[in-house]
Amino acid sequence: MPTLTANGIRIAFDTAGDAKSAPLLLVHGVGMQLTSWPxxxxxxxxxxxxxxxRFDHRDCGLSTKFDRTGRSNLVLNRLTSWIKSHLKLPMRPAYHLDDMAxxxxxxxxxxGIARAHLVGVSMGxxxxxxxxxxxxxxxxxxTSIMSSSGKRGLPGPTPGVRQALLRRPADPNDVDSIIEAQVALQQVIGSPAYPTPEKQLRRRAARGLRRCYCPAGVARQMLAVRSAPERSELLRSIQTPTLVIHGAADPLVPLACGEDTAAQVPGARLEVIQGMGHDLPSQLNERMLALIDANARGKMTTSSTPRLFVGQ
Structure with missing residues (x-):
């Protein structure tokens, strides 16, 4: 896997397609490696x-890890950051979302790419x-997918998702136990109308674990998200063609977060997909690609009324 040096760290990356074609940068979510893209x-x-x-974020995959900032207990970090956020106490992340940008x-x-299309999912x-x-x-x-403006007061994860996020593997040192926990989480946050087969989830989890397993890095990324200021004012300054895609059944980042993101960006288009949760199910692949392509090519008309999709 090739690496490059940027922003003072080593970043693993991969490219696909003709380098003379229009560049498109994929930016994934918390703990998701570049190989996590379907x-x-x-x-x-x-x-x-x-x-x-595609690239691995800092603290993820084959990119630089920030263990020098101290090891983190994933569950304790999640609980502590949630408490501090709700009590409005200061949080001290190892880095910020701005650093990741x-x-x-x-x-x-x-x-050597001067300009590119951006597609970001969740934290990405x-x-x-x-x-x-x-x-x-x-x-x-x-194109901002199943993400948020970070505006205070927006709804957070459902109680079931919060419990799943705090749940540790039965044996943190056992590969099968880790895979079980990851599969269970994906089943909780996945699309109810477009479920991914369990065998496929297990293969993905095993593939990721073979490449890298860094729960402390996941915790530090989550803290960067939890401590980030809201981006409402920043979003209002965006002038580039913007598409917001969100699942109506997202239990991790509820639909209201996507609606608010689209409302903040001038001229943004909101596409709401019924039955979609917090994942990229293969059943919606064609639909998602068509939307991204239309936005990138300037064929996406703006509208104050979101379009609702129920399938292909």
Whole structure:
């Protein structure tokens, strides 16, 4: 796996497609490696004529880990950050979402890419929002998927998801136990109308564990999200064509978060997909690719009324 140096750290990356095609940077969520992007999703973007760039965030995959800032207990970190957030106590993350946006920008610069389309999922959507707002000259279009503006007062995860997030593997040192916990979480946050087969979830989890397992890095990324200031004012400065995609059944980042994100960005288009949770189910691959392509090519009309999809 190739690596590059950006923003003072080592970042693992991968590319697919013709380097002469329109560049598109994929920015994933908390703890998700570049290999977490579904192959059919990446292949679909390439077939649409994009030069696709994926990378591992700091503290994830094969990129630089921030263990020097101290090891974190994942469950304790999640609980502590939730308490501090609700009590409005200060949190001291190892880094901020702005740093992660600088990492993404650094990837583009290291590859000699002047401008690119951005597609961000969950935390990756937040990172992409920051990049689009702070460096508009480097962004061709923005697609923010199942993400949030971070505005205070927006709903958070359902009680069931909170419990799943706090649940540790029965044996943190046993691979099968870790896989069980990861599969259980994905089943809780996944799309109820478009479930991913359990065998497929297990294969994905095992593949990720073979490549990297860094729960302390996940905790530090989560703290960066929890401690981030709201981006309402920042989003209002975005001028690039923006598409917001959100699942109506998202139990981790509820639909209201996507609705608010679209409302803050001038001219943004909101696409609400019924039955979609907090994942990228293969059943919606064609629909998602069509939306991203339309936004990137300037064929997405703005509307104050969200469109609702029930399938392909």
């Amino acid at each position: 192959d059919e999703f990446v292949d679909g973007l390439v077939e649409l004529g994009f030069y696709v760039i 600088d990492d993404a920008l650094g990837v583009l610069s290291a590859l 959507g937040m990172v992409a929002q920051i990049l689009a707002a702070r460096h508009p000259q480097r962004v061709l279009s923005l």
